[in-house]
Amino acid sequence: MRPALVLFALALALASCGYETIDEATCPPGGTKLTYANFGEQFFVGYCDECHSAETSLRKGAPENYVFASRADIVQHKDRIFARSAGSNDSMPPGPDDPPIDERNKLAEWLVCGAP
Numbered sequence: 001m002r003p004a005l006v007l008f009a010l011a012l013a014l015a016s017c018g019y020e021t022i023d024e025a026t027c028p029p030g031g032t033k034l035t036y037a038n039f040g041e042q043f044f045v046g047y048c049d050e051c052h053s054a055e056t057s058l059r060k061g062a063p064e065n066y067v068f069a070s071r072a073d074i075v076q077h078k079d080r081i082f083a084r085s086a087g088s089n090d091s092m093p094p095g096p097d098d099p100p101i102d103e104r105n106k107l108a109e110w111l112v113c114g115a116p
């Protein structure tokens, strides 16, 4: 292969690792072992519900219709949650204390597998 082709192939391979939207991600063939009970609930309580819980009066500007207090809430908003927080997307939570990348990769897998 000519060097330009090698570079092109490399760029394609790199680009295919990342995904920005839930439509670009795929559930692994064997499904996921992640569930709301063993992953989702802790993730949202730990990283999101300071501003997106049903109870808090101090929502710090988070829109009132974006409450992530149950699995059903999360399923309803899964496309936007994915776009803000899953995988390489890190615009939520706001500020420097992002969940680690492996947690955000787990979020991507769990959401794209239907958030069981």
Ligand code: HEC
Pocket: 044, 047, 048, 049, 050, 051, 052, 059, 060, 061, 062, 063, 066, 077, 080, 081, 084, 085, 092, 093, 094
């Ligand atoms: C410190 C408070 C805070 C935390 C923590 C937080 N958010 Fe938000 N969120 C906001 C604010 C403020 C907005 C409205 C402004 C905006 O959209 O950037 C918002 C809006 C949103 C929206 C709706 C806007 C859209 O893009 O559709 C989604 C979805 C969202 N957040 C997801 C999350 C997720 C998932 C987490 C946890 C990983 C999280 N947020 C953690 C404050 C927070």
